[in-house]
Each structure stands twice: as structure tokens, then as C-alpha cells.
Amino acid sequence: xxxxxxxxxxxxxxxxxxxxxxxxxxxxxxxxxxxxxxxxxxxxxxxxxxxxxxxxxxxxxxxxxxxxxxxxxxxxxxxxxxxxxxxxxxxxxxxxxxxxxxxxxxxxxxxxxxxxxxxxxxxxxxxxxxxxxxxxxxxxxxxxxxxxxxxxxxxxxxxxxxxxxxxxxxxxxxxxxxxxxxxxxxxxxxxxxxxxxxxxxxxxxxxxxxxxxxxxxxxxxx
Numbered sequence: 001x002x003x004x005x006x007x008x009x010x011x012x013x014x015x016x017x018x019x020x021x022x023x024x025x026x027x028x029x030x031x032x033x034x035x036x037x038x039x040x041x042x043x044x045x046x047x048x049x050x051x052x053x054x055x056x057x058x059x060x061x062x063x064x065x066x067x068x069x070x071x072x073x074x075x076x077x078x079x080x081x082x083x084x085x086x087x088x089x090x091x092x093x094x095x096x097x098x099x100x101x102x103x104x105x106x107x108x109x110x111x112x113x114x115x116x117x118x119x120x121x122x123x124x125x126x127x128x129x130x131x132x133x134x135x136x137x138x139x140x141x142x143x144x145x146x147x148x149x150x151x152x153x154x155x156x157x158x159x160x161x162x163x164x165x166x167x168x169x170x171x172x173x174x175x176x177x178x179x180x181x182x183x184x185x186x187x188x189x190x191x192x193x194x195x196x197x198x199x200x201x202x203x204x205x206x207x208x209x210x211x212x213x214x215x216x217x218x219x220x221x222x
Contacts, residue, residue, distance in 0.1 A: 003086045006087070007076070008090045011073070013093050013172075014172030015068040019068050022089075024190075025183060025188070037125060046132065050131040087182065090155070090168065092169055109201075172194075
């Protein structure tokens with residue numbers, strides 16, 4: 001199954017809401033990080049990607065019509081080539097808002113997950129994400145400076161690389177209209193989905209640990 005929609009925006013830019021919206025619009029199932037944790041075939045495929053192995057992108061995304069969030073957002077350049085008919089939806093939000101959300105969720109988790117009582121298979125998935133995302137995207141550590149620099153760099157690169165007629169820069173606060181117009185589908189009668197608050201993020205891991213994210217801590221060990 002070829003992807004019809006590719007999401008190039010970082011996590012915490014409304015990607016779960018966009019996943020739910022795409023599935024409502026008929027572009028599901030939509031791949032997102034929760035799929036890597038819930039689909040037994042997924043971890044090995046992403047381990048191969050992180051190791052730099054040559055992969056069949058249709059196999060990596062087997063069973064999915066669309067993709068948003070990491071890990072797919074880390075390889076949007078490759079998938080944009082592999083799926084030339086797919087449209088690119090680039091989710092964004094103001095960078096300070098993004099950092100405040102990222103710092104308290106993904107950033108904190110990736111800095112402390114090795115000290116959490118996670119099942120080995122889940123910990124292994126995030127060891128893979130260190131290699132695929134934290135090291136190449138954030139330079140191996142997470143701080144406000146490195147994170148916002150990476151965020152700006154990705155936003156600019158998407159705009160420079162993807163032709164305008166293939167790209168939608170999307171803020172989920174805009175709701176259905178721009179997304180439906182871009183994908184040429186009718187606007188649903190129901191409200192645009194809103195999801196992925198801080199508590200929802202941590203609920204996937206049994207709740208937020210009472211451990212602070214170290215300032216400018218190395219999130220990936222040498």
C-alpha cells in the first residue's frame with residue numbers, strides 16, 4: 001500500500017489530532033509513534049531504518065495510507081521520493097509553544113526513559129529512536145537551543161524541498177477547511193479532533209514520573 005499523505009512535522013505539532021483527522025477523512029490507517037509501539041511488525045522495520053539499511057518503504061508502511069509524527073517525520077525526504085504521488089502535510093505551531101509542549105513530553109521522556117521501568121521491548125523501541133531522531137536531528141542532546149534550532153531547520157527544509165502544489169503547511173488550530181481543501185475531500189460535519197495533551201502522552205507509559213528533565217542533558221550516550 002502506497003502512502004497517500006506524508007507528515008513532515010515534528011511531534012507535538014498536533015500530529016495525533018492530524019492522525020485522527022486523516023483517518024476520519026478516509027486516509028487511514030495513519031502511521032504515528034503509537035503504531036510503532038502497538039504493531040509487532042514495526043519495531044524491527046524501524047531498527048533497520050535507524051541502522052542505515054536499505055529498506056522497502058512500502059514494507060515499512062505496510063497497511064497504512066498516511067503517516068504523521070515521528071518516526072516517519074524523520075525520513076520525509078526519503079518517503080517523498082518513494083511515494084511521488086503522496087501529498088505532504090507539514091504540521092507546525094509557534095516555536096515557543098512547541099518547545100513548551102515538547103520539553104514536558106517527548107524531550108523529558110527521551111532524557112529519562114532508561115531510568116523508567118519500561119518493558120524491554122518498549123525500551124528497545126526508544127533506543128532505536130535515539131539513533132533515528134535524537135542523534136541526527138537534535139545533535140545527540142536536548143536543550144531549548146538545540147531543539148528550536150532543529151525545529152526551525154526542519155521547517156525551512158520542508159519549504160525549500162517540497163513543491164508548493166504538493167505541500168500544506170498546517171496548523172491544527174485552523175481546523176478542517178485547509179486540510180480538506182488540500183486533500184480535495186468534503187468537510188465533515190463533526191468537530192475537528194483535539195487530542196494529545198500532556199496527561200494523554202504520559203498515560204501511554206503509566207503516568208508521568210516525578211523526575212525532572214535535566215537541563216541540557218545528553219539524551220544519547222556516546
